[in-house]
Each structure stands twice: as C-alpha cells, then as structure tokens.
Amino acid sequence: MSHxxxxxxxxxxxxxxxxxxxxxxxxxxxxxxELGFEEVxxxxxxxxxxxxxxxxFTAGYxxxxxxxxxxxxxxxxxxxxxxxxxxxxxxxxxxDYVSTVPGKMHACGHDAHTAILLGVVRVLSRLGALPGRxxxxxxxxxxxxxxxxxxxxxxxxxxxxxxxVLGYHNWPLIPAGTIGWHPQTAxxxxxxxxxxxxxxxxxxxxxxxxxxxxxxxAALVSGLQTIVSRQVAPLSAAVxxxxxxxxxxxxxxxxxxxxxxxxxxxQDPAVRDxxxxxxxTQCAGVAAQxxxxxxxxxHTGVPAVVNDRTIxxxxxxxxxxxxxxxxxxxxxxxxxxxxxxxxxxxxxxxAHLRIGSRLEHHxxxxxxxxxxxxxxxxPTAVRALSLAMLELMAAPPK
Numbered sequence: 001m002s003h004x005x006x007x008x009x010x011x012x013x014x015x016x017x018x019x020x021x022x023x024x025x026x027x028x029x030x031x032x033x034e035l036g037f038e039e040v041x042x043x044x045x046x047x048x049x050x051x052x053x054x055x056x057f058t059a060g061y062x063x064x065x066x067x068x069x070x071x072x073x074x075x076x077x078x079x080x081x082x083x084x085x086x087x088x089x090x091x092x093x094x095x096d097y098v099s100t101v102p103g104k105m106h107a108c109g110h111d112a113h114t115a116i117l118l119g120v121v122r123v124l125s126r127l128g129a130l131p132g133r134x135x136x137x138x139x140x141x142x143x144x145x146x147x148x149x150x151x152x153x154x155x156x157x158x159x160x161x162x163x164x165v166l167g168y169h170n171w172p173l174i175p176a177g178t179i180g181w182h183p184q185t186a187x188x189x190x191x192x193x194x195x196x197x198x199x200x201x202x203x204x205x206x207x208x209x210x211x212x213x214x215x216x217x218a219a220l221v222s223g224l225q226t227i228v229s230r231q232v233a234p235l236s237a238a239v240x241x242x243x244x245x246x247x248x249x250x251x252x253x254x255x256x257x258x259x260x261x262x263x264x265x266x267q268d269p270a271v272r273d274x275x276x277x278x279x280x281t282q283c284a285g286v287a288a289q290x291x292x293x294x295x296x297x298x299h300t301g302v303p304a305v306v307n308d309r310t311i312x313x314x315x316x317x318x319x320x321x322x323x324x325x326x327x328x329x330x331x332x333x334x335x336x337x338x339x340x341x342x343x344x345x346x347x348x349x350x351a352h353l354r355i356g357s358r359l360e361h362h363x364x365x366x367x368x369x370x371x372x373x374x375x376x377x378x379p380t381a382v383r384a385l386s387l388a389m390l391e392l393m394a395a396p397p398k
Contacts, residue, residue, distance in 0.1 A: 004390035007127060008322055011386050014123045019379045022115040025049070026375065027097035029111035033086030033104040036141030037150075039064045042084050042114070046138050049118050053125050055136075058159055062150030066138040069160055070124050075132025075393040079162035079348075080385060081341060082117030083110045083142035093362075093370040107371040109170040109357060110142065112378055116168070116355070119382035124389065132393030135160050137344075144192070148302075148343035157347070164311055164349050164392055167341040168381060171354035172365055176374035178327045178356035179319050179384055182334045184307060186352045188237065188265040189272050190338035191301035195220065195260040195283060197247075198293040204252040213258035214247060216290035221245075221260065223286060227278040232271055239265040239336050240275060265336050267304050302342040305352050310397040312351040318388040319353070323380060329356075337366070349397070355381045 025045070034042050043064040050057045050068050057068035091098055091105035099105040117136055124134050137156070141147030174180050197217050202210025221242055232238045240262065247258030264279075266272045279296055287294040320328050331354065341352060357373035364371050 004318070004387060004394050005321055007390065008387065010127065011123055011322065011383055014126055015119065015379050015382045015386075018119060018122050022119045022378050022382070023375050025118060026111045026115040026378065029084070029114060030095075030097045030106045031100050033099050033101055033106050035088060035104060036085040036143055036145035036147060037063050039085055039140050043140070046084070046114065046118070050121065053122055055121055055125050061154045061156045062140050062147050064140040065147065065151045065156075067156055067159060068121060068136040068138070070121070070134040071130035071132060073130050073132045073393065076163035076396045077133045077135055077160060078389045078392045079135035079137055079165040079344070080117060080120060080389060081137035081139055081165060081167050081344060082113040083139045083147065084114045085110055085141050085143055085145070085147065087143055087367065089367070089369050091369060093372055095372055105369070105371070107368060108143065108366050109371070109373050112170050112357070112373055112375070113168070114138065115378050116381040116385070119378065120386050120389070123382060123386040130390070130393060134389055134393070135162050142340050146340065148340040152343060162348055163396065165344040166315065166385065166388065167305070167339070167345070167350065167352040168355050168385065169339065169352070170357035170373050170377050172358045172373060174329055174354070174356040175358050175360070176356050176376035177323070177380055178329050179323065179380065180329045180331045180354035180356060181312065181316060182307065182331045183309065183312070185267040185304050185334040186307055187305040187334060187339040187342065188239075188267050188336045189269070189301060189304040189342070191264045191272065191276070192299040193262055193264065193279065194297040194299075196295045196297065197258040197260070199254070199256060199290075201256040202254045204254060207254060210254040211291050212254050213292055214255065216286055216292045216294070217245065217247070217258040217260060219290070220282060220286045220294070223282045224279065227275055227282065231278050232274065236271050237267045237334070237336060238271050238275060265338065267334060269303070302338055302340045303346050305339050305342045305345050307351050308349045311349050311392075314391060314395070314397060315351045315353070315388045318391045319384040322383050322387045353384070
C-alpha cells in the first residue's frame with residue numbers, strides 16, 4: 001500500500017470539514033457569473049482563497065487566470081486544471097442561488113469546477129510535505145474563447161512546467177457520487193468557421209437581374225449537411241452545425257451578402273482535415289452554380305482531448321480506492337462536445353475525468369438555461385483528485 005493510500009482517512013476528514021464552505025463558494029459564483037476574460041470578481045475571490053490557505057500563486061495568465069503551486073518535493077509536477085467562466089445565457093431555473101446578472105449564468109458548472117479545485121488546494125496544503133509538486137491552473141474563458149491558449153501564450157508552462165496534467169468536468173448524465181471515464185477520446189476537436197457569400201443586390205420583383213446570396217446560402221446549408229452523412233465513414237464520429245445565418249434588411253430586396261457561422265467537430269484528426277476540405281469543395285460548387293462569390297473562413301479551434309492510458313490508469317486506480325470501484329464508470333462513448341483542456345493535453349501526458357453531477361429531481365444538461373447540478377459532486381471530486389495527484393507524485397508512470 002502506498003503512502004498516499006494511507007492518507008485516505010485524512011483526505012476524507014479534511015474534505016468533510018471544508019465541503020460546506022466549498023458549496024458556499026460555488027453558490028456565490030453561481031450568483032455572480034462573469035463571462036470569459038471578464039472574470040475580475042471571480043479571480044479576486046480565488047486569490048483571496050489561496051491567500052487564506054497560505055498557498056503561493058501567480059496571477060495574470062490569460063488576463064484573469066491564476067497558477068498556484070504547493071510543495072517542492074523531488075517528485076514530478078502534477079497539474080490540475082479547473083475553469084471559471086460563465087455563459088451568455090439567461091437563467092430560467094429557480095434555485096435559491098440563481099444568477100443575479102441578467103443574461104449570464106453558470107450553465108456549464110464551472111462554478112463547481114472552481115470549488116473542486118480550491119478544495120484540492122485545501123486538502124494538499126494541509127497534508128504536509130508532498131512527494132512532488134502540485135500545480136493548480138485556474139483558467140478563464142474556456143467557452144470557446146481560448147482561455148487555455150491565452151494562459152500558455154502568457155508563459156504558464158515557463159513559470160511551472162508540469163510533467164502531467166489532469167482535468168475534469170461535471171457530467172449530469174451520471175449520478176453524483178460517481179466518476180466517469182472514457183479510454184480514448186474524451187472530447188472532440190472543434191473548429192469554428194464563417195462563410196461569406198457575396199452576390200448582387202436587387203429588387204425582389206426582378207430576381208433575374210440579381211445574384212441571390214440567400215438562395216445560394218440555403219443550397220449550401222443543405223449541401224454541407226451531406227458531408228457527414230455521405231462523405232465521412234459512418235463509424236467515424238463527426239458533426240457539422242450551422243448556428244447562425246445573417247443577411248438582408250428588407251423583405252422585398254435581394255441583399256448583396258449573406259453570412260453563415262458554424263462549427264465542425266470530430267474525434268479523428270484525419271476526419272477533421274477531410275471535413276475542412278469538403279467545406280471548401282462545397283463552397284466552390286455552390287458559387288459556380290449560383291454565380292456568387294463564396295469565401296470560407298476557418299478559425300483556430302482546439303484538438304480532441306485524448307486520454308493517455310499510462311496516466312489514466314493510475315488515476316482510475318486511485319479513484320477506485322477512495323470512492324469505491326462500483327462508483328467508477330466506464331462510459332460507452334466520448335463526447336462530441338469540446339474542451340480547451342485539449343491545449344494542455346496535446347502538450348503534456350494527460351487524463352480527463354467526468355464527475356457525476358446529475359440532480360435526480362431535475363434532469364437537465366450542460367448549456368441549458370435551467371442547468372443545475374448535485375453539489376455532492378464537489379466532495380467526490382476533491383477526494384478522488386487529491387489522492388490521484390498524490391499517487392502520481394509518489395509513483396509516476398514510466
């Protein structure tokens with residue numbers, strides 16, 4: 001039995017002692033949501049909590065991000081990342097701690113993620129000397145805004161270079177008290193794109209004298225949907241979605257331009273490249289068909305989150321020891337959602353867990369306006385992640 005395993009009773013006792021306070025932190029964040037790169041109050045709260053715990057930190061990565069460290073042991077540096085931004089969604093749920101900011105809410109549970117990360121900080125800071133060094137990444141702007149990339153650009157890994165990075169996300173599809181995992185691709189890559197269609201404006205009564213970008217756009221949207229259904233192999237996971245169409249100012253006028261905005265998602269880098277090439281081909285074909293100009297614009301997305309089994313397996317072993325093997329669930333499939341934790345996992349050996357957070361009396365899902373979670377997920381994650389970090393420090397994978 002490892003020394004870290006002997007610490008299970010102490011980890012459990014500390015977690016039980018701080019759980020109520022961690023739930024209070026989560027509820028304060030839920031009432032005071034801030035969007036990506038605007039998390040000024042949230043960042044200040046995190047710094048205050050770190051100071052109270054006597055933990056050293058450096059702020060300013062990615063504007064509002066923070067990196068805290070504990071220990072100076074000779075073992076490896078194990079990083080744990082949590083995010084803290086909210087979404088531009090108006091909350092329709094009615095918990096006692098409902099958002100006080102119209103049009104903004106923690107609809108993805110990043111408030112709980114922050115409470116979990118602060119909980120692991122509290123636990124490890126009270127256990128005495130560590131066999132290695134713990135690194136805690138408090139990340140802003142995860143929701144498609146590039147917060148992880150911004151932290152790295154600001155020198156996060158130059159400040160403290162981790163050997164291993166761990167991540168987690170609450171998961172309302174499995175019960176609180178459980179932790180889920182997937183053996184390979186945990187989250188898909190995602191790539192935003194815009195398509196600009198330029199035609200020739202004209203009167204709605206004389207369409208033959210115009211070049212209609214709206215009709216071209218309608219044909220293009222239909223054609224794009226055949227990429228996944230007819231060009232990608234059926235067993236290769238992929239999604240292409242158009243989320244916004246903008247064009248025109250009057251019902252009786254054919255406009256000059258139309259703009260489409262969308263995303264692609266895949267779990268295989270080859271499929272990722274295939275979809276991009278197919279979009280370009282579709283655009284060229286529709287442009288020729290309708291006599292318009294079509295320009296696809298591809299933005300830098302994030303790669304897939306792929307679990308490293310040499311990291312995942314010892315993390316799962318630790319998780320089974322502390323919450324019971326029956327509560328550690330292998331999930332049948334990865335998510336087609338994306339996680340910019342991929343910016344870290346594509347650079348370092350990494351593993352990612354899903355923390356069961358389902359409210360049995362209120363079945364909901366991430367990014368819904370009525371989202372909420374079972375706060376029992378917080379102590380479950382604190383216990384499991386604390387032990388996992390300790391065991392990775394004491395016996396790093398070869």
